[in-house]
Amino acid sequence: MPKDTYYLTAHCPGSLGTVDVVTRYLREQGCYVVEMQTFDDVLSRHFFIRAEFRPPAEQPFDEAAFRQGFAPRADGFAMDWQLTASHYRPNVVIMVSRLDHCLNDLLYRYRTGQLAVEIPAIISNHPDLQRLADWHHIPYYHLPVDDNNRAEQEAQVLGIIQECEADLVVLARYMQVLSPELCARLNGRAINIHHSLLPGFRGAKPYHQAYDKGVKLVGATAHYINNDLDEGPIITQGVEVVDHSHYPEQLIAKGKDIECITLARAVQYHIEQRVFLHNGKTVVFTS
Amino acid sequence: MPKDTYYLTAHCPGSLGTVDVVTRYLREQGCYVVEMQTFDDVLSRHFFIRAEFRPPAEQPFDEAAFRQGFAPRADGFAMDWQLTASHYRPNVVIMVSRLDHCLNDLLYRYRTGQLAVEIPAIISNHPDLQRLADWHHIPYYHLPVDDNNRAEQEAQVLGIIQECEADLVVLARYMQVLSPELCARLNGRAINIHHSLLPGFRGAKPYHQAYDKGVKLVGATAHYINNDLDEGPIITQGVEVVDHSHYPEQLIAKGKDIECITLARAVQYHIEQRVFLHNGKTVVFTS
Amino acid sequence: MPKDTYYLTAHCPGSLGTVDVVTRYLREQGCYVVEMQTFDDVLSRHFFIRAEFRPPAEQPFDEAAFRQGFAPRADGFAMDWQLTASHYRPNVVIMVSRLDHCLNDLLYRYRTGQLAVEIPAIISNHPDLQRLADWHHIPYYHLPVDDNNRAEQEAQVLGIIQECEADLVVLARYMQVLSPELCARLNGRAINIHHSLLPGFRGAKPYHQAYDKGVKLVGATAHYINNDLDEGPIITQGVEVVDHSHYPEQLIAKGKDIECITLARAVQYHIEQRVFLHNGKTVVFTS
Amino acid sequence: MPKDTYYLTAHCPGSLGTVDVVTRYLREQGCYVVEMQTFDDVLSRHFFIRAEFRPPAEQPFDEAAFRQGFAPRADGFAMDWQLTASHYRPNVVIMVSRLDHCLNDLLYRYRTGQLAVEIPAIISNHPDLQRLADWHHIPYYHLPVDDNNRAEQEAQVLGIIQECEADLVVLARYMQVLSPELCARLNGRAINIHHSLLPGFRGAKPYHQAYDKGVKLVGATAHYINNDLDEGPIITQGVEVVDHSHYPEQLIAKGKDIECITLARAVQYHIEQRVFLHNGKTVVFTS
Structure with missing residues (x-):
């Protein structure tokens, strides 16, 4: 498995469009989704998503730009989110x-x-x-x-x-x-x-x-x-x-x-x- | 597995001879031990034994006589014991x-x-x-x-x-x-x-x-x-x-x-x- | 868990946009994603997705229309897909x-x-x-x-x-x-x-x-x-x-x-x- | 658990008295049985026994004498047997x-x-x-x-x-x-x-x-x-x-x-x- 991937994780109150706001942005940025899981907690009405994706291969991935572009969309859903490189060693x-x-x-x-x-x-x-x-x-x-x-x-x-x-x-x-x-x-x-x-x-x-x-x-x-x-x-x-x-x-x-x-x-x-x-x-x- | 077997189970305070009093009696009665497990609890100083055995095939097994013969020996160790036919349906x-x-x-x-x-x-x-x-x-x-x-x-x-x-x-x-x-x-x-x-x-x-x-x-x-x-x-x-x-x-x-x-x-x-x-x-x- | 949900499942050769084509359509149809999982097999280069969603509550869900709308998009990815009501009893x-x-x-x-x-x-x-x-x-x-x-x-x-x-x-x-x-x-x-x-x-x-x-x-x-x-x-x-x-x-x-x-x-x-x-x-x- | 114990293990063709020959000898030697398990394989007609015992505390345990005493009895059953100190480090x-x-x-x-x-x-x-x-x-x-x-x-x-x-x-x-x-x-x-x-x-x-x-x-x-x-x-x-x-x-x-x-x-x-x-x-x- 290539490890030039990133994790985009987020959670927020459950509402219509929570998945789409993530997946559409990834698509627009040309990011290839390797694995994704979502869960919408019916009882606490809270939404969780984790996507592992591969940025476009043509050029270096501009993390800052990615973040900047995603922030306003995430804000619209009051998302608490993180972008992490899978090769980052914590x-x-x-x-x-x-x-x-x-x-x-x-x-x-x-x-x-x-x-x-x-x-x-x-x-x-x-x-x-x-x-x-x-x-x-x-x-x-x-x-x-x-x-x-x-x-x-x-x-x-x-x-x-x-x-x-x-x-x-x-x-x-x-x-x-x-x-x-x-x-x-x-x-x-x-x-x-x-x-x-x-x-x-x-x-x-x-x-x-x-x-x-x-x-x-x-x-x-x-x-x-x-x-x-x-x-x-x-x-x-x-x-x-x-x-x-x-x-x-x-x-x-x-x-x-x-x-x-x-x-x-x-x-x-x-x-x-x-x-x-x-x-x-x-x-x-x-x- | 033949089920013409019996279970002899007993427990009592741990002391020298607890195993032998059981196995010797089984041997004397011509009983064939199919499976036996013992455990001597070091902390509570208590002994446990379970033997599954097959009585001699030559004649019907006289449970009452078996019990009567074993009782005084078990008493010597203050054993709480039971004899149960494996074919008994509780x-x-x-x-x-x-x-x-x-x-x-x-x-x-x-x-x-x-x-x-x-x-x-x-x-x-x-x-x-x-x-x-x-x-x-x-x-x-x-x-x-x-x-x-x-x-x-x-x-x-x-x-x-x-x-x-x-x-x-x-x-x-x-x-x-x-x-x-x-x-x-x-x-x-x-x-x-x-x-x-x-x-x-x-x-x-x-x-x-x-x-x-x-x-x-x-x-x-x-x-x-x-x-x-x-x-x-x-x-x-x-x-x-x-x-x-x-x-x-x-x-x-x-x-x-x-x-x-x-x-x-x-x-x-x-x-x-x-x-x-x-x-x-x-x-x-x-x- | 409400069971007025549907399963949309699909698989197709892996390519950019496979997730988005599903999630965007669900969003456009006003469907609420309850749970989603995707997997992109790196070795066989094949993509799999399963989404459980809740259709809009306001009106009865028109399955036929949903299918008709999704079919051309799925075709673009050569998707093999299925829509199943979770209340359907096979x-x-x-x-x-x-x-x-x-x-x-x-x-x-x-x-x-x-x-x-x-x-x-x-x-x-x-x-x-x-x-x-x-x-x-x-x-x-x-x-x-x-x-x-x-x-x-x-x-x-x-x-x-x-x-x-x-x-x-x-x-x-x-x-x-x-x-x-x-x-x-x-x-x-x-x-x-x-x-x-x-x-x-x-x-x-x-x-x-x-x-x-x-x-x-x-x-x-x-x-x-x-x-x-x-x-x-x-x-x-x-x-x-x-x-x-x-x-x-x-x-x-x-x-x-x-x-x-x-x-x-x-x-x-x-x-x-x-x-x-x-x-x-x-x-x-x-x- | 005291580890001044010994393992006596043996196996031989199944026959009447296999358990007793072991347990009686242990009793005669004043050995305290800590744990014992036996199994008599009905299909292959073979017997297995493992006893963990503690020798008498009063004097050092004479392994050689123990072996010498047990050997002829074990021979009577064609036993393949071993005595091992639990403190022996193989x-x-x-x-x-x-x-x-x-x-x-x-x-x-x-x-x-x-x-x-x-x-x-x-x-x-x-x-x-x-x-x-x-x-x-x-x-x-x-x-x-x-x-x-x-x-x-x-x-x-x-x-x-x-x-x-x-x-x-x-x-x-x-x-x-x-x-x-x-x-x-x-x-x-x-x-x-x-x-x-x-x-x-x-x-x-x-x-x-x-x-x-x-x-x-x-x-x-x-x-x-x-x-x-x-x-x-x-x-x-x-x-x-x-x-x-x-x-x-x-x-x-x-x-x-x-x-x-x-x-x-x-x-x-x-x-x-x-x-x-x-x-x-x-x-x-x-x-």
Whole structure:
């Protein structure tokens, strides 16, 4: 698949003509639609569209002109829209504590090109994963957190995120709660992995909770963070069958694979502009 | 597979010799072990065993003598044990309201022999499913419930269960809450299907709850009933992937298949003596 | 979800403007797009589109006028296209032999409205399932087949299909091979369920083949029929985990659920106009 | 879970007393059975047993004495048996070509202790993965293979395997065919991952084959190698849903996760002595 394509994504209140305003403009600009999905939410009366297109081959694509031409049309529908080059490699800052399975998995996808991102920084409240970061030539920021320095350290975190011009922050088992202010600032661009099938087993030690309850399935949930702990909009979830012979320790081990895959999938969806955040829920145009 | 076999199941506090007391007795009786599973729960220090065996072919199997011989040995380990012929068809009373997908599924398995049970009664608080019961030649008891007659009708239900000598009661989407007394009487022999991945979305309208939350997986949970609504010991769970385009109506439709399969699997496990109830959880020796 | 909608589906060689010609026409006709998916196959250079839309509410929808207006535009792209009312209930003729699980499942979905079709005829080479058909008030045609009457009986089958104006023929475990001529006549409108993960285990007794091979997964494949036995374009597939303890008999029992679900899903996709047949493969716009 | 346990595994022709001879001996030796599974194959009349037990705590466990005591009893049943300490870390030699996802996954599990093995050598016909091996301090043997040096290089491979006293060889996407002689020597202790759901898509480029066929599920198969290419006894299989939008390149990317997980699971089963090889198939006592 040629990757000289662009994603045009938009959402707005549902009304007659929402699709046409996008497709007609693409046609007028000579853009070839590779794949398109639309969804009009009947209950919330909201419209979502994602188009992947190839600009005309004859000349370089003038993104600015494209934007300028589309803006007034989108305005007519009160569209919130974005144009993204599929070859753009977003800056992803990863935050992690001690457990490294999700980080290791993301780094593997990163270094093999499966995950087409830049990783300008790894932030951790522990020093343990420095060596893994070094091996990938990624700056590692060790910012230990305790009750006295929480605010300062979070300011540091935000500073790094800003300096890196991070498009996305990934909490790859970062075991600290972020302040409401930081959550608000990262709204829609920070993904957390929680090791349970939310809304079941919120909060601490979900595998222990799952063991105590005696469930026969465990899972993982990738979601955007918000102020409510483990309550942000869900992007994707994964699941594994377990049985009575899985003590908490075994649940933890078994859950790792599904956490990695679920988080990686959510990140992939996000950077391919497949995820829309609306009314505390997501619309995800999966492939 | 020859079905002239028996299930010997037992559980007791874990101690040295629990396996041997079972296997040695089977050997002494000339019984051929077809399949055996044991589990010793390290955390609760409790032992579980299930053996399927074939008695000696030379003469009819004397169940009473077998029991009498085993009892004193089992007593030595404080075993709670059961001997069940695999050809025994347990009496299963099904309770249902209006939604018939689980009932229909169980009846199909029943009439084709896949589910080797007798169904002496179907009890419903609605008249709607009479015709389906008739077609299968199963007595249908219509016991409408309202706030004034709850106790009387429940007495009727219990009467039917007793008269049928029901080994198992299956709540196949029976939308009434049973009294604590009835729950207690049916402890360990009444299975409910709840249309969510418990402990998520307890109570009413779980698919609507799931829609509001925006989950990306829905599921079903088969569990023994107890006093706590939707909180009984879980036997098995099933799951389906969904997305934003599934309104509550679509979730309901999509969930039906997984409810049927999950409930049928739980019933099958139960009648094959694969499920042990202990400390509010289950041990299930699946095949 | 309001079901006063229509499906406009089309496919044609990929070229600039394929999306726009559809969306612009819908806009001009005042049609509200509820959901749309397009796919442009880069390798075969072929384009596919499915739009579900709601006509203007003010007046009855004039299908003929819609068609007449769209035809010349579609011709410009050599489009193969269809307009279908979502409330149209297609005529589905079911063919079956002795095993009734798929038939029973389809009939359940039919009688509860989950599967919005008419079933004007059930055809079988065995008399066994007459009673099930009767209970659903569906004409049952018993057409036994042997080596001497194959051609005549197939003519009868074709006659029934034509008389019923069948939109779709479903082979719900019909254990007879159809002639190349009949396959050709039913091209793209006859769905078979094969009880294996094709292309593995083609032909007879796939569960026995699976047992002999010792596979750890079994499955089912719903596909359009063509001349090559079990080689037609695949619509959807389902899978189940198994282990060494599953003899052929157990595989057969375990496979039934997945066969039912896979076949029902394929039929649902087909009648919702989600399936495109192209170059011996399918494009399926799942929801 | 305490890991001062041992695995006693055995298989033999089915006969009366096979279970008892094991359990009675364990009892006599004062061994505490933590978990046991048996299976008596009705069709091939063969018996399999796996017991995990804890020796008496009072004194060090005398393995030699245990073996010596059990041998004559096992001989009476023509048992093929093994005693393995669960804390024993088997030597695993990994063979790989250029694709590193399975290797990377195995090394992650190795370095985090999830996979309790030693990896004394990585063998490759390409130099590419030297750096990855170095980072894990594992010797890397680059043995390029062409049509002229196949026999010599294979002799080198065998030399390394022998020198390492390898208990297991894992072909983690090693794209060279081994000679029948080497296959025979490694019978039952070499696991390959094939990137299809065998027996579908044997041989080269299975994802391309899958694309051409238009399947809706792809998968991976971990199996013991034998002389027949991709035909060895299957240990476990994994599966992923795909659709028309997955070109071969996407299938390859999507398949990587399931290959990793399937291979890791097979290796885990093998080293926990859960897999029995018999008659070209496996019995796997999963937890």
